[in-house]
Amino acid sequence: MASLTRSSRVLMGMTQQPLRGSLINNQIRLASTVTATTAKKGAATKEAKQDDSILLEHKGDFTTGVSRLREHYRNTVQDDLMVLTYSHTFKPKAKIPEGVRVELKGNKHIKPAPKAPSSRHIPELVKIDVHCMMKEALVSKYNLLSGFMAIQSITGEMPEIINSKKGVHPWKLRAGNPIGCKVTLKGDKMYQFLDKLVEVVLPRMKEWPGLPESAGDATGNIGMGFPPSAMSLFPEIENNFDMFPRMTGFDVTFTTTANTNLDARLLLSGFNMPFQVKDRSAPKVKDAAAAPSIESASA
Amino acid sequence: MSSPFARTALKAANLMRAGAPSTPKKGGGTSLNGEPRNDLIKKVLFDAPPRPPVRFSSEDMTRHETIERAWKLVRQQQKQAQEEGLAKKFEMMRKANAELEATSSQLFKHSQTKERHAVFPRQLRTLTDTPPKQVWNYREPAATPAPKA
Numbered sequence: 001m002a003s004l005t006r007s008s009r010v011l012m013g014m015t016q017q018p019l020r021g022s023l024i025n026n027q028i029r030l031a032s033t034v035t036a037t038t039a040k041k042g043a044a045t046k047e048a049k050q051d052d053s054i055l056l057e058h059k060g061d062f063t064t065g066v067s068r069l070r071e072h073y074r075n076t077v078q079d080d081l082m083v084l085t086y087s088h089t090f091k092p093k094a095k096i097p098e099g100v101r102v103e104l105k106g107n108k109h110i111k112p113a114p115k116a117p118s119s120r121h122i123p124e125l126v127k128i129d130v131h132c133m134m135k136e137a138l139v140s141k142y143n144l145l146s147g148f149m150a151i152q153s154i155t156g157e158m159p160e161i162i163n164s165k166k167g168v169h170p171w172k173l174r175a176g177n178p179i180g181c182k183v184t185l186k187g188d189k190m191y192q193f194l195d196k197l198v199e200v201v202l203p204r205m206k207e208w209p210g211l212p213e214s215a216g217d218a219t220g221n222i223g224m225g226f227p228p229s230a231m232s233l234f235p236e237i238e239n240n241f242d243m244f245p246r247m248t249g250f251d252v253t254f255t256t257t258a259n260t261n262l263d264a265r266l267l268l269s270g271f272n273m274p275f276q277v278k279d280r281s282a283p284k285v286k287d288a289a290a291a292p293s294i295e296s297a298s299a
Numbered sequence: 300m301s302s303p304f305a306r307t308a309l310k311a312a313n314l315m316r317a318g319a320p321s322t323p324k325k326g327g328g329t330s331l332n333g334e335p336r337n338d339l340i341k342k343v344l345f346d347a348p349p350r351p352p353v354r355f356s357s358e359d360m361t362r363h364e365t366i367e368r369a370w371k372l373v374r375q376q377q378k379q380a381q382e383e384g385l386a387k388k389f390e391m392m393r394k395a396n397a398e399l400e401a402t403s404s405q406l407f408k409h410s411q412t413k414e415r416h417a418v419f420p421r422q423l424r425t426l427t428d429t430p431p432k433q434v435w436n437y438r439e440p441a442a443t444p445a446p447k448a
Contacts, residue, residue, distance in 0.1 A: 053354040053356055054355050054357065055353070056354070056363070068426070068427070074381060077419075078385070079385070079388065082392075087413075088393070088397070118389065119382070145315065145344070146340065149343075158311070161310070161314060245334050245337060265417075265418055266418060270419045270423070271425070272423065272425055
């Protein structure tokens with residue numbers, strides 16, 4: 001597009017993972033105040049031109065490329081999920097009236113009522129939360145910087161510092177201490193992070209059998225944890241491993257619109273997330289005279 | 300610009316700056332907590348030089364907004380087409396289920412029972428632009444569980 005200015009062309013050519021708006025907004029804000037104070041006392045036309053120009057606000061990501069996993073979801077996984085999670089015998093749960101308190105036996109919770117099956121209620125990934133807690137931050141808050149930078153490198157977004165809510169004296173923790181970092185990923189960045197996990201990090205992890213069969217929190221979300229060794233497998237960290245003083249473990253939570261564990265697992269496995277699959281075939285007949293079957297030969 | 304995340308960088312920067320020595324030591328930079336890499340990380344994250352702001356003329360702004368609106372429109376149309384397709388498929392599926400329910404109650408019951416630990420097979424690869432180094436894994440057996448008896 002020849003009519004595009006250089007600045008807008010730069011915007012369009014921005015990488016899939018630009019650093020999140022917060023840092024850029026801060027920098028632009030600082031810079032705009034600096035340029036305002038150093039206004040040139042040149043020709044009136046120059047000043048008029050500067051007055052006409054509008055400061056472009058950095059709203060969201062200027063990404064125009066396609067997200068591979070999102071396209072995969074839309075083209076392949078979504079249709080299959082619609083069929084696999086369909087239940088013709090759906091009975092809506094009786095709505096609990098306002099103010100009524102229902103107590104279930106044995107510390108059980110009331111789960112949110114699932115909606116009637118429809119083409120609009122298909123399990124979909126909403127967000128991914130990446131969180132790390134560093135015990136070294138108890139000693140000095142500057143130890144958090146390593147985890148902060150690592151999570152920023154991995155996800156492409158500036159994390160939020162988490163302060164402790166309560167103090168625990170045996171652990172030398174005071175209330176309000178910065179102790180961890182957390183970042184919420186949505187949209188393109190979310191799919192990119194999941195892609196990195198599934199294609200690069202998880203295959204490289206040693207002796208990781210896959211997510212357990214029973215993974216899930218019964219309302220459609222799945223969480224998993226990673227040891228510090230997993231952090232060094234990310235390409236962003238692998239390349240400048242020595243610049244990070246401390247590798248830290250982190251946990252990843254997938255929030256979905258699924259209603260049950262099964263639906264959530266189906267959704268994630270659609271993105272090639274490995275799950276431990278147990279062999280639930282019929283027990284083999286232990287007969288010495290029986291000819292060896294194909295199944296027993298390959299087992 | 301009042302984004303909810305605009306404060307994050309300032310908050311984190313203020314947290315990290317508070318307590319750091321204000322005057323640099325002679326003969327060397329400050330190393331936070333005895334670790335010089337922390338100093339570098341802090342500088343890179345919070346003390347980076349400001350970027351020049353992007354300034355548009357009103358013409359450029361119109362162009363930019365038009366492009367943004369056009370792209371939004373394209374995405375909206377794609378989404379609408381996708382949703383229509385899904386709705387049609389859903390309706391066909393619902394009709395088929397209703398017909399089966401009317402035809403045979405045993406078959407219908409069988410069709411509604413779901414496997415508790417069903418997952419997509421690992422062979423379902425996400426499409427890529429170029430083929431992988433290992434096109435097919437001949438060693439690993441098919442990971443699909445056998446159907447329930």
